[in-house]
Amino acid sequence: MRMQALSGPHRAVLALGSNLGNRRDNLQGAIDALADTPGIRVNVVSPLYVTEAVGGPEDQPEYFNAVVLVDTFLSPEMLLERANAVEEAFQRVRTEHWGPRTLDVDIIVYADKVSDDPHLTIPHPRAHERAFVLAPWVDADPAAELPGHGRAADLLAKLSMAGVVRRDDLELRLPE
Ligand SMILES: Nc1ncnc2c1ncn2[C@@H]1O[C@H](COP(=O)(O)OP(=O)(O)OP(=O)(O)O)[C@@H](O)[C@H]1O
Numbered sequence: 001m002r003m004q005a006l007s008g009p010h011r012a013v014l015a016l017g018s019n020l021g022n023r024r025d026n027l028q029g030a031i032d033a034l035a036d037t038p039g040i041r042v043n044v045v046s047p048l049y050v051t052e053a054v055g056g057p058e059d060q061p062e063y064f065n066a067v068v069l070v071d072t073f074l075s076p077e078m079l080l081e082r083a084n085a086v087e088e089a090f091q092r093v094r095t096e097h098w099g100p101r102t103l104d105v106d107i108i109v110y111a112d113k114v115s116d117d118p119h120l121t122i123p124h125p126r127a128h129e130r131a132f133v134l135a136p137w138v139d140a141d142p143a144a145e146l147p148g149h150g151r152a153a154d155l156l157a158k159l160s161m162a163g164v165v166r167r168d169d170l171e172l173r174l175p176e
């Protein structure tokens, strides 16, 4: 068995999205499952945003989006594996590219790592142009930086907020 030394903890930012089923419960379930993972500590849960679907088929339901800030001892690859396992646990149905899904978990940044590996691109290749990622992230961490792109708040200021609505009445919890 290949042994790997633990390193870290490393800060990472995960973006959550759901536009099928009970979207709030799906996001909260993802947060709880991530927090239950040995080697992941969820430090901050952003406000929840209701957002118009970007791309994909027309007439998709709106997304619920949020961001979590974590500290992790998992490597980026292990974190992606765990993110994919959490998606599977929610029986994500992946029929169409950018089509509706019960749960999507993306790695936005991992420490200050930059990688263009298509299996795991860090920072996430579309995060800098997505208000549905940047808005909750900036709420959770106003000083956030996207390596290679600059401050998340500056990137967000250049984007339209049309169809991106913060919903403080739909709260997500930080698990105890
Ligand atoms: N930073 C990343 N976070 C999550 N998945 C990534 C990342 N970089 C590359 N991937 C790869 O992308 C693959 C496809 O992801 P997925 O089908 O969820 O894309 P999507 O969510 O539909 O679109 P988008 O990537 O635009 O959010 C994953 O299996 C994963 O290997």
Ligand SMILES: Nc1nc2c(c(=O)[nH]1)N=C(CO)CN2
Pocket (backbone or CB within 6 Å): 016, 017, 018, 051, 052, 053, 054, 055, 056, 063, 065, 098, 104, 132
């Ligand atoms: N509003 C919104 N649109 C999307 C989203 C998302 O999470 N929110 N995710 C996508 C693919 O990951 C494609 N489009």
